[in-house]
Amino acid sequence: MRTILDKETRKAQLVDAAIKVMASKGYRSASISDIISEAQVARGTFYLHFSSKLDVFHAVMDRYVQLFEARVRTEVARSYDNPLSVRSSMRESLLDWLRFFSEHKDLAKIVFREANAIDPDYEERCYKLLEACFAHWREAVVRLQKIGFVRRDLDPEFLNMGFSGLLIHIVLRRIIPGPAPDLESIVDQWIAFIESGVKAKGWLL
Amino acid sequence: MRTILDKETRKAQLVDAAIKVMASKGYRSASISDIISEAQVARGTFYLHFSSKLDVFHAVMDRYVQLFEARVRTEVARSYDNPLSVRSSMRESLLDWLRFFSEHKDLAKIVFREANAIDPDYEERCYKLLEACFAHWREAVVRLQKIGFVRRDLDPEFLNMGFSGLLIHIVLRRIIPGPAPDLESIVDQWIAFIESGVKAKGWLL
Amino acid sequence: MRTILDKETRKAQLVDAAIKVMASKGYRSASISDIISEAQVARGTFYLHFSSKLDVFHAVMDRYVQLFEARVRTEVARSYDNPLSVRSSMRESLLDWLRFFSEHKDLAKIVFREANAIDPDYEERCYKLLEACFAHWREAVVRLQKIGFVRRDLDPEFLNMGFSGLLIHIVLRRIIPGPAPDLESIVDQWIAFIESGVKAKGWLL
């Protein structure tokens, strides 16, 4: 059966299929056959829209980059300048990030798994993406240190690592089948942890 | 040239080669050819010791599991029972973990990258491994809550996620080429963060 | 853009494009894509005029056959009957042939290169063409033998081979990039050679 679609729709459909397949099998194991059978499309059709397997991968990345950039833009617009609302701003921010990664699980899987080892071109993209993200967080930390909310003895870079590490871990664990923790409760604990650490109040040493 | 070695030595040599190759190219891209040429061994010899490519992979995993289990055993032996030394015990523990991951970079790379995409059998192994690890940490947290060092309002599971997330993130960032942060200073910040969170002292809201 | 042309013009345009492409890349490597992009025509349009790739090839051949037949007709009309002008008639004839091949280099390239490898149907056509040509030459030789211009101890078939071999060789060498010999001087040497061979006058053995 032969369905004719306009170029953009077909391409998007193929990218969708590629995301699905690559998320579940990884880039290397995902074959063109997998992708086209997922997209219910003939072999030749694939090559009408992508010049190679690597090419779809780039398209997949592009998709994520765009979503990510939109996410970062929203985030950057968020203000921590009002001391009274720092806490709730932060809460919103964390929730938004978790929601973002939850919504685009498949993409996150691909991006965070294949970070290396596909091609140098891609690696660069991937790092730029992450760097943009980290840069934003670092900056946020610095701002919070300036307004006196965050201790100045902690390296922003370290906090950044802590933040992103936890985030990614949560994402990946949520990605992986199994009981997914409740986002809201995670964020509440996170905030509590961020604010006061783990130390119990009575401990005196 | 025809060198004769005893079974175990040959097998270990092949696992070494496999680790090296898989760490740098990933499981899929690592070919038997790569492995045997790294190990300086004939093609047939490989299949004398492993029944398939997946089989070496399992052997690689086994290697990591053993190292990991040893690491966990040492860790488990560590006591947090003396209130006066909780802090330094924790510091030692964190440093040991970071050192462990640093020492076995190649294995960490393989284990954390290919977690999903290889085969269900493997995935199970991998999870068991991580679970063993998480279980230990969770338990440690619980103990620390019991002795009153750690706040009881934080879910051990969450702290666990935070701990492992940060750990993995540090490991992965250190794996990836780039300026590697100094382990000792990371640990010091980590402890400070764990103890008191990020909140500056003067902040009153 | 959608240009509407009458059938014959479109077809001729496509044959032109096919000749150009096939001459430069050979039949196999010339793709329909090459041809239609050379002709600035849509893919479907091609199949409106030709049933297959082989079909254009036949059309290309037909084009050459027609030109060739015209050439042969002119040639046949040429008379060698006047003993006084045999020499100049022959000179004209050789020049005309060389000019013909020079003018239709592209076609010559296709015809003489792909002679075998395309399809039996084509081969037959190609041979018929060459045979027509050879037949004419043979006949011419016979006539020249009859009027006593050419030695009767030489087999017309052999002379034919010599004539066509040299001709084709010149054509092909001229087709292939490189310094193209001057047609007129070639013909003059040719005539001299034909008339008297290579033997120097003084040689007595």
Add this chain to the structure above:
Amino acid sequence: MRTILDKETRKAQLVDAAIKVMASKGYRSASISDIISEAQVARGTFYLHFSSKLDVFHAVMDRYVQLFEARVRTEVARSYDNPLSVRSSMRESLLDWLRFFSEHKDLAKIVFREANAIDPDYEERCYKLLEACFAHWREAVVRLQKIGFVRRDLDPEFLNMGFSGLLIHIVLRRIIPGPAPDLESIVDQWIAFIESGVKAKGWLL
């Protein structure tokens, strides 16, 4: 069924198969499948000995180059210095060339057909080969002119073209199915033609 051969034998067998297939279908149309099924060998075996289709082609060429060079060496050793035997030397030479081409029909077919259009690397090889050959013939002509056997008013380059053109033509016609002319009689006519041209004795104009 699995037959194990030493590397050289297998490679030679595959080159043989490639020659056969390429001679009958041309380089482009000859598929790896054709070659391996001609050689009764598995697909992978082919790539054990050649890195690509082009690579076999080069091997085929190499084969011809070697044969050709041997042929040229023999030829170069031939002396035309004794005036009494110039005629018979020439006869021998022509016969040897014809025999050479007859013996290696398939290779000749490939070499002279695909001269162009395969790859620049090959083209260069091919031209070097022909040039070596032409150079030898040209030199021979010059020597014959020096000793006074051949007229000095004929350009050696032209005679060269005539000689090679005729040769190639004969070869190709003999390659092509059909009544193959008798080599000896061809050579005799050739010599007669070379010596005295076509002009009948009595002709006076």
Add this chain to the structure above:
DNA sequence: CATGAATGAGGCTTCATTCAT
């Protein structure tokens, strides 16, 4: 135990051809 030639399934890609618009 060790070797490496041989195997063939399967992956990526091209391209002649079809057909809905």
Add this chain to the structure above:
DNA sequence: CATGAATGAAGCCTCATTCAT
């Protein structure tokens, strides 16, 4: 008539695995 998206057979090549030596 014209268009160009869609199709799928077939080509090239890789590589895990086998087996005769």
